[in-house]
Amino acid sequence: MxxxxxxxxxxxxxxxxxxxxxxxxxxxxxxxxxxxxxxxxxxxxxxxxxxxxxxxxxxxxxxxxxxxxxxxxxxxxxxxxxxxxxxxxxxxxxxxxxxxxxxxxxxxxxxxxxxxxxxxxxxxxxxxxxxxxxxxxxxxxxxxxxxxxxxxxxxxxxxxxxxxxxxxxxxxxxxxxxxNGPLAPAQASVEAPVEAPVEAPVEAPTVVSRPVPVTTPVTPTPPSPPPAQPTTVVEPVVPAEPEPGLAAALSGSTMTLPLVASGLTEIKPGMDLPLPSSDSGPDARDRLVTIDLPGGGLGALGEAVEFAAATQSTVTPRAWVGVRVVVIAGRHTGGAVAGVDAADVERRVAEAEAGTGLLGRLAGQAGADIAVLRTAETGAMEDGPAASEEAVEAALRDGWQLADGAADAGRDAILLAGIGAGTEAAATAVLAATTGAEPVATLPRVQAPGGRFDDAAWMVRCAAIRDALHRIRQEPRGATDILRQIGGLDVAVATGVLLGAAARRIPVLLDGPLGIAAGLVARDLASQTRHWCLLPEAGTLALVKQGADVLGLTPVLQVGLDLGEGANALAVLPLIRTAVGLASASPVHPALLDEVGDDGLDDLSDDDDLAEFAEPEPHGPGPATIASA
Incomplete structure (x- = not known):
């Protein structure tokens, strides 16, 4: 044994x-x-x-x-x-x-x-x-x-x-x-600190900036807030020292899973995570046919209604009001970053930390806040393992803690985004290694400012992915092996976010290559994670569409946006929330009611198919009987 x-x-x-x-x-x-x-x-x-x-x-x-x-x-x-x-x-x-x-x-x-x-x-x-x-x-x-x-x-x-x-x-x-269930390791807890209430400006999102070095599991140190920025910087969620004992274990924010003695969640294949309701989603979609909406109803937006109903375990779900945008800033090296302007990437990460730029503007309009996590540098995938086993484990825990922080702050949804150098190449390599997809058919083209495509840089990235896949052809293909060999630390953090969100029953909105790659890896650690994920907008990337198809994720919309990771989902989020709210608030159409004021359910005796199951009327004071034909 x-x-x-x-x-x-x-x-x-x-x-x-x-x-x-x-x-x-x-x-x-x-x-x-x-x-x-x-x-x-x-x-x-x-x-x-x-x-x-x-x-x-x-x-x-x-x-x-x-x-x-x-x-x-x-x-x-x-x-x-x-x-x-x-x-x-x-x-x-x-x-x-x-x-x-x-x-x-x-x-x-x-x-x-x-x-x-x-x-x-x-x-x-x-x-x-x-x-x-x-x-x-x-x-x-x-x-x-x-x-x-x-x-x-x-x-x-x-x-x-x-x-x-x-x-x-x-x-x-x-x-x-x-x-003979799995052995339960020693339990302890991670006691979540209480965040002080903050008042965010109306037009700008609240920003939670957490540059965590993931090479070693040390306590993250928050940066100083940028001067003269019109956003409120919330202090990062820092894990307290674990308290042993049963009471502490029961009060831990991640008590859904077994804990190790260090106080951090043990992340390994075969984890037992919860699933959304299997009945509420289909029931909510069936209800859409009956509600009082003009025309043909909500159309493709019914996918979002069904997802919200399943994750909230109700036929009439509420629209998400507290969304946290989790931005993971990764740094790859080698051929994966061919054609990347490092200064421009840093500028966009800094804008996300400050709550400005496109991501900050869209988050402010949607009433979402932003949490930014910078990862340590990832090695060149074509030359050897992209990260050490210890660094990958620490990155998974960092991602889990990001999900815990969102849950502890009262957020009801997470939008997973990524801004980094080489993330698209790493995600393409993960897709190829886990599904057999052809990298040259899924690797996004390298676009420079002004709409110019750098095909030479794209070929360098293709070669790096080819060499990496050739290098690991005889290596194990487990989830942590994929992260260590080719995925890198940003994909590992994103994977941890998905696992932690599923453990806390928080839905995750995916957008872009990073979220798709993390979903493919997370399914081999806990297959339940994909059921907590929604793809709001398909975008234009073959990488995202093919990965979503493998995960069984149907895009809610196919507008054809190409704004970069996170921005696509934020742009369509108000429309999706409107659809969920309408589906929940709209009553049953009057034509489907037997009489004004009823609950919209057909009387059992009027349904020929169900009449035989109706309770018979008793003939006298004795037991109910049914006369023979």
Missing amino acids: SEDRWNTVLVLGGIRSGKSGFAESLVASAPSVRYVATAVGGEDDPEWLARIEAHQLRRPQSWTTEETGGDPARLTELIAQAGPDETLLVDDLGGWVAAVLDPARQPKDDEADVAALAEAVRGAVARVVLVSPEVGLSLVPVTPVGRAFADALGTTNQALASACDGVVLVVAGQPTWLR
Whole structure:
């Protein structure tokens, strides 16, 4: 058994419970994973094929897929023959049981097949994760075939639960370990200091400036505010000394996750983060059809309404009123910064810190404040690792603390932005390494002031990415490996922001290459993070569009803005907030009401499809009866 207490684990859950996503997070740190697909058939079912494609898009490029299809014995052979350095993810046993019960295989000893699979799992030397539907909580099927399947699957689950080292049940995206869960490290807390209330000018955003050196986990030192600037500089959120004990652990701002003795959150693959509501979002979208709005309604803006409803767990979400723009200023070196004007980049970062420039103007109009974090310099990706393992871990924690700071300040949304030299090249390398995308097709062109394109600099960046990918071709492709080798510290900080925001249940608005790259890395640490992300505007970059497609993010708008990271989302934020507010405040259309003043719900007895489920009127004082036809 491995150090996290399991070598084989059975992940149980109902339909749309999040069991597959949780199982994928358990093996996210493996250099390579053999994904065993058991489903068979469905070639003529577009909806089923779409489900399979969605699963395929979630898998990292380093994974391989093997289909057992209609040969149940093949799965038993794969598990028995897998070596100690292999990792298998079997999704799911429902398909395997269906193949076992296939009439074309009968007569067969089905119980012997189940026993052979359980024995293979019990003796497995590889890491094996098996996903299986939990059928014991549903109604008994009304057909003989359905009952036979439920009985066989229940028997299989029991046999494998006794054979596996660990068993976990996933309900509504929340896993509960039934046996041998991960070891809980020593707990402590990070006590968040109380920020003094400040009064920000109406026209300019509040700026939280935090230049944190991420090469070593030291206490950040705030800079002096620039003179004569019409913005209020809020002191940075500085973690206090950790207080041991249960009371301190329960009061910690990141108590959703286990903590290490240093008082900082332990960030590792397979983290258990919360998910947005799986019902509120679809219910809110269904409600949009019924509300009293002229014309065809909100159109594409319904995507934002559904996202807000899911993240707020309500059918009538409120518009975000306290948005914090988190600006990460990264500094790459080598070919990634070919054609970059370092002085111009510094000027734009300084403007963000002062609350001026385009970002400051848009933030002021949207009523958002700005937090700026400068990272340490990242090495040239083509020459060797871009950052050390210790620096990456510190950067992840810095990003997490930025999300904590936004939550502690009462912000209800984070807008993730980046202003840095070489960020686009690093994001392109991350996209290529994690999804197999072609760098020359996704790397943005290098644009100089005046609308001139520097194609020579673009070719240098392409060469740097090519050399970096060639250098790591035999290296592990885990999340922290990608950050250390090619992503760099700004992508690491952005990844930490996404993880911390998910832990605190704060939605994140992505804009530009940095947020997309961070989303791709964060999904291998905690797959739940992408469900807390919204892409307000697609922009013009192929890098952003292709990465968003892999993450399953549908852009709310496709206006074609090309203002740079952060500015696109800020420009359309007022329109999105208006849509969310309208959807929440608008009543049901009068034509859909049975009478004035009702709640907009149809009477049950008037619905022919549901009348048979209505409570019958009692005939006399005795029990209710229904006369036979």
